[in-house]
Amino acid sequence: MKILLLDLGKIMRGGQRQVFYLARALARTPGFDPIVAVPVKSPLIPLLDAEGIAHLLLPSFSDLNPLNILRLFRIISAHRPDIVHTNDAKGASLAAMARKALGGFKLVHSRRVSYRLKRGWSWRKYEAGDALVAVSREIQQVLVDCGIPAEKTSTIHSGIDAEMYSTGKNDHPVLTIGAVGALSTQKGFEVLIEALAELKKHAAMPDWQCLIAGDGPLFQELKVKADTLGLADVILFLGYRDSREVLPEIDVLTVPSVDGEGSNAVIKEGWASATPVITSDLPSNLELVTHEHNGLVFRNRDARELAEAIVRIVRDPELAQTLVQNGTASVSLFTDKSMADKYMLLYRSLATPSS
Structure with a gap:
């Protein structure tokens, strides 16, 4: 045929x-x-x-x-x-x-x-x-x-081809939060940046940085927003990178999509790379992620709730490990x-x- x-x-x-x-x-x-x-x-x-x-x-x-x-x-x-x-x-x-x-x-x-x-x-x-x-x-x-x-x-x-992704993590002196995707409106990176501003208020958090891997029409706008919120020293805009290069550097993966999402590949890539995933509650994301099973879910566009989810994973290693184990099992379905x-x-x- x-x-x-x-x-x-x-x-x-x-x-x-x-x-x-x-x-x-x-x-x-x-x-x-x-x-x-x-x-x-x-x-x-x-x-x-x-x-x-x-x-x-x-x-x-x-x-x-x-x-x-x-x-x-x-x-x-x-x-x-x-x-x-x-x-x-x-x-x-x-x-x-x-x-x-x-x-x-x-x-x-x-x-x-x-x-x-x-x-x-x-x-x-x-x-x-x-x-x-x-x-x-x-x-x-x-x-x-x-x-x-x-x-x-x-x-x-x-x-996804799960065999293409490494489950190993590179050592960093600080906790590394990350996000991967096109820098377009639907991907919700402005929500992530607002969440990171909230995260800076948590005195009990260890030192951290955020890697944003992607390019697109909002690149400069997002950099300006980060600077305005006093985050220039903790957010690194990497431009386009293959997710396989970036995920070994990330300890907590965020997927803050706000609309238009399909079957999100980054969620599955996070599972394949043994990374705990936090995602917005868009209906399509909920077809993949079950809250507290293979990821954490926050209300769409709620930056404070996203920040709290990051804190929760950092403070609860047992929960983080559960999310990773169940994510590894979930990726076999996709x-x-x-x-x-x-x-x-x-x-x-x-x-x-x-x-």
Whole structure:
């Protein structure tokens, strides 16, 4: 079965990592022939090259570029995939246009954010799919609430390759709090910074620092906020870093997302790296984390409650160890293999004529 995976992401984020994991699994599974279509400067290209996975190039990252549209049409006409699977909103646009113009293939869309679909083309391009896969039950419900037929929808949580993460920790003279992710509004780093300002008021806390690994549109704004709150000496903005480089440096991992979250990879990476996790109570996060079992949960946007959760982990090593042990067990439910296996079942079901 020939599968064309389409991704127009500009930077390596969780969605791009899922495309790579899925392409790799398909390439290793008899009966599947994956091809990945990406822009010429896609961050996926080095990973695909390293695995010897076939990929075809699009001229740009735009879904409105006529050359991109023409190139995708030619790819589909030449390779005749059984399934075209999109992994971002722009890719969904291109593939929906190809479906309308060419037909001849089944169309799968993955939806990774919990924002509602806007009326018009934003809705129609997703409705054109034969299957819409949400990466959380929350997102699946949002799709149904937006008018997508429920029978077209399903949930497949994102996975990680847990073997890529080290459970060892590097020694530091001070406690290290950390966060990893794009510096965008939805990730809630401003809540973390406010929580760290609260943390400075706790006299009983040991010396600490915070590492923020990520880049994005709020980089300078967050640095200014940290300076304004007197935190310049304890917060280190690292810019983009692979989470595997940063997690061995972190003693307590915070995930302060405020909205739009999918199936948060950083939570799973924290589990895989034997790091206690604290996360906001967004519905999608609660599909992963059970309070006081495999993480601590704080009320969304509540900086003081986040600070108290950090203090609690620091003061209660037994609790921290429990969270780590249960997190290690939890990550086995969200592996790249289990994710890919579920997509393969979906592909096979779409390729089988209904009786």
